[in-house]
Amino acid sequence: KAGVTQTPRYLIKTRGQQVTLSCSPISGHRSVSWYQQTPGQGLQFLFEYFSETQRNKGNFPGRFSGRQFSNSRSEMNVSTLELGDSALYLCASSLGGQATEAFFGQGTRLTVV
Amino acid sequence: SQQGEEDPQALSIQEGENATMNCSYKTSINNLQWYRQNSGRGLVHLILIRSNEREKHSGRLRVTLDTSKKSSSLLITASRAADTASYFCATKSNQFYFGTGTSLTVIP
Numbered sequence: 001k002a003g004v005t006q007t008p009r010y011l012i013k014t015r016g017q018q019v020t021l022s023c024s025p026i027s028g029h030r031s032v033s034w035y036q037q038t039p040g041q042g043l044q045f046l047f048e049y050f051s052e053t054q055r056n057k058g059n060f061p062g063r064f065s066g067r068q069f070s071n072s073r074s075e076m077n078v079s080t081l082e083l084g085d086s087a088l089y090l091c092a093s094s095l096g097g098q099a100t101e102a103f104f105g106q107g108t109r110l111t112v113v
Numbered sequence: 114s115q116q117g118e119e120d121p122q123a124l125s126i127q128e129g130e131n132a133t134m135n136c137s138y139k140t141s142i143n144n145l146q147w148y149r150q151n152s153g154r155g156l157v158h159l160i161l162i163r164s165n166e167r168e169k170h171s172g173r174l175r176v177t178l179d180t181s182k183k184s185s186s187l188l189i190t191a192s193r194a195a196d197t198a199s200y201f202c203a204t205k206s207n208q209f210y211f212g213t214g215t216s217l218t219v220i221p
Contacts, residue, residue: 033208035211045208045209090156104157
């Protein structure tokens with residue numbers, strides 16, 4: 001069974017630009033969550049999508065948005081990039097129930113210059 | 114914040130020794146999970162313990178859970194250099210909340 005795939009693995013963008021990251025979950029998983037990981041803040045929850053609907057949202061500004069398609073693939077978009085958005089962005093898929101583990105992708109390393 | 118806190122933040126031990134890391138959390142839980150992250154990579158699920166369980170084993174891993182104290186511990190026995198990584202506890206209510214992580218270094 002293929003794992004969670006995130007593309008691209010590395011990305012360099014300039015301040016003010018926008019970026020779209022992609023996540024393909026494990027087949028059959030309907031829940032996709034996104035996290036931002038920085039050395040100072042640890043793993044911060046961005047949002048979760050389940051069956052194309054945003055189910056939960058973390059405490060991030062509106063510049064961060066996402067969506068999920070009917071095949072459960074998810075995209076995350078960040079507009080008007082700031083230097084502080086430089087981070088490892090991790091996507092996790094799960095079946096969506098309470099007692100289920102999350103399977104993580106390798107992440108997208110975003111650097112904003 | 115509902116995030117957990119791991120203790121210690123960093124731990125350095127010799128190969129063959131046991132490593133113990135602790136996690137405290139703030140809310141009632143259905144289960145608690147431990148994950149491992151190698152530098153700059155995604156997290157890998159290690160073990161899940163349900164709220165009605167007190168102890169669970171998986172290979173060289175032993176996890177305990179004390180819901181009255183809202184705490185959990187992860188013990189790695191007979192550590193190896195390959196165990197060098199960051200370890201996170203995670204709780205789930207309507208979303209996953211990850212702790213701050215313990216950075217473990219196992220010296221060969």
